[in-house]
Amino acid sequence: MAKVEVKQLLEAGVHFGHLTRKWNPNMAPYIYMERNGIHVINLYKTVAKLDEANEALRKIAASGRKILFVATKKQAKDIVAEKVSNVNMPFITERWPGGMLTNFVTIRKAVKKMASIDRMKKDGTFLTLSKKERLQVDRLRAKLEKNLGSISEMTRLPGAIFIVDTMREHIAVKEAQKLNIPIFAMVDTNSDPRPIDFIIPANDDAGKSIEVIMGAVTEAVAEGLAERKAEKQGDKEGKEEAKPKEKAAAPKAEKEVKEKVEAAPAKEEPKKKAPAKVKADDLTKVEGIGPKAAEALVAASIATYADLAKAKPEAIKTILTDASPRLAHLEPASWPKQAKMAADGKWDELKEWQDNTKGGVEDSEE
Template identity: 85%
Template sequence: MKVEVKDLLDAGVHFGHLTRKWDPNMAPYIYMERNGIHIINLYKTQAKIEETGEALHKIAASGKKILFVATKKQAKDIVAEKAGNVNMPYITERWPGGMLTNFVTIRKAVKKMAMIDRMKKDGTFNSLSKKERLQVDRQRAKLEKNLGSISDMTRLPGALFVVDIKREHIAIKEAQKLKIPIFAMVDTNSDPREVDYLIPSNDDASKSIDCIMSAVEAAVAGGLAERKSDKAEKDAKSEKSTAAKKEVKAEAKVEAKAEKKAEVVAPVAANEEE
């Protein structure tokens, strides 16, 4: 999906922070200053969206998960919707410390959630006292709120996509430690060196976040579609190969039977001649 500069402009992607709050490392992506606010160069944003999109497309096509992180009010609903559309895990509540570096513990908490669900299905839950049921329900609700969106993530993600790297600095540090590629919307008050792939953009306005996240969703969806068609192609080839093998086996059986028959018939014919 190619994003036009006009669309970025209409969404207010170009509005940076106050000039006094800027990070000098963002200088290459700043076009000018207007009324004490830095204006982001949208042509550079457009190029970075394409670069980021290609990388995310490849990761999605390889079958790896991309974990989306956005806990700020303006971004959480948008990110939850876009990530959900492409069946990717996301964190929009508080970042659970050790989410990546202590992934085993987080998985235990997710399994606990599944165990409570099983208890409700097999009737064990009903055998608990009223007080215990209330406690279990509260625990389940808390786990669902914080970890429900990552319940399908059985291994570490192939990449991290972050909205506002200043706010999500703990997630950034954990991903850096584990050498997980980091993709992010980076505003003029942040250090772009913290991430591997940046999209210079306004990370405060919901219209801007929605515009960038729509492009990201399209890139991931493209990768998933490619993976699906590749899989279908492989399956078709595999079916053809299996059918061909069966055909060869069947032919071999027929030939073997014919040979056996010939072996039996030959001596009989010889006796008759005598």
């Protein structure tokens, strides 16, 4: 991962904050000084926070979860759309649809409507409509494409959300908070950094500043995707190679074992091996569990899907509350059910369930 230098940030104007009279006091730790009535951001802290955010984004991308990018301000929308399209991640640059996260099922229905219009055009049903109806359908399709076209591939809630200008996108911040989705954001001196999980103190108004930060962020996401692709390819090749090797090695191994058993002294007993350490599953694949909640569960010896499937929601709630007050609002009622499907390998069934839920709560209306 290429590290961004302070000089590069300085040249892009990342250090320019807002007027001192517009500042948010919670940004004080990230402000270096005041000059000509404008706050100057400490770029050394920006570099440190950017590296921390990039590492977390790389891990999320490598796990296969989507990262939703949000930037509706004029100077950011084109830059974000261009950079994010290169890494095939969803983004919102036109307008934040209210309930985009908290009412995700309804948003998915709108996206499916767009797909159904496309099917109508392919199978010829569209041509059977009157001229006026075709015009109305075309307008609806264009409107949906403009607002939701970039998230058509996002079939479930994202693993994280990246925001440019938290003041402008305050509704997105509130929705992500409610669903415990990790929030990454460029935060200027006039914004409140407290709701943000991964802060990148930076000028969120200048095009050059946004471009350099987005360049570093999307590069980290691309690395995570490359890691995931390499891991999948390696697993596939390993399985194919293992089959013939196992068949060829079986007779030889049986002979060696037989010789060792016969040659071993009668009185000696084999030493007992220490029990193998159980490898933790990726609990964030359960809807409603973020990285912090997963850490708390693993620390409480709930490391696998099987462990989580056996746990009671009340006990899980106690573990989360003891771990951090910020996790106390989570509702783990559906987690054992989801974990049971994951433990049984029913991934398609789990994905279908998650597509029809609102933040881990089953949707009774269809």
